[in-house]
Amino acid sequence: MKSVEAWKRKMLKNPAFRKEYDALEEEFALANELIGARAKAKLTQAQVARRMGTTQSAVARMESGRKLPSTASLVKYAAATGHKVEIRLTKAR
Amino acid sequence: MKSVEAWKRKMLKNPAFRKEYDALEEEFALANELIGARAKAKLTQAQVARRMGTTQSAVARMESGRKLPSTASLVKYAAATGHKVEIRLTKAR
């Protein structure tokens, strides 16, 4: 067992940290969606960027998960990788 | 058959209009998701607004479909109505 995992389990018991973590998880999940979509399309960031009408650095930023991208950007990114965006509000766990 | 429907079918054959229409459809679909989530929660715009830490007018704007709300706002809105946001990039039709 990796010590990082132990640390994570312990920290998640802290409510304050937990809140932060959940918010971050949102961003990471989204970043994975993006990277996965681009991988399926077999395109580089630069190629997606050109199709979106923007630059490679902007695409890298979206995939970094350091910022939540706008809905408009998501739609453009999806189109560039041959996908469409689906946004659902499902019952919270 | 309503004449509006006939007009719509005809217009959708126009590629330029079609593009506009698809973009709008995106926003309307999202607005419906939001309104539906709030209806299930049986909350008013003002109640959701207070839970989101914003005002009734901001909630109305999100649901109007006249602007694409930010991802951050979607997350807050979902939480306020007892939901969570799911964003998926699926194969384009």
Next chain:
DNA sequence: ACCGTCTATCGCAATTCTGATATATAGCAA
């Protein structure tokens, strides 16, 4: 080691969205 390709990050101006207030409209009940 050098080169070419792909990705990550920084800083700043420009664009877009948000928060807030005020006001308008619609429906309903007394």
Next chain:
DNA sequence: TTGCTATATATCAGAATTGCGATAGACGGT
């Protein structure tokens, strides 16, 4: 009609995101 509640719209300053160039790191091939 009056009053009350819920929703819609306008405006504007402030906040957040984007576009862009420059640059650095990572990786594989020669």
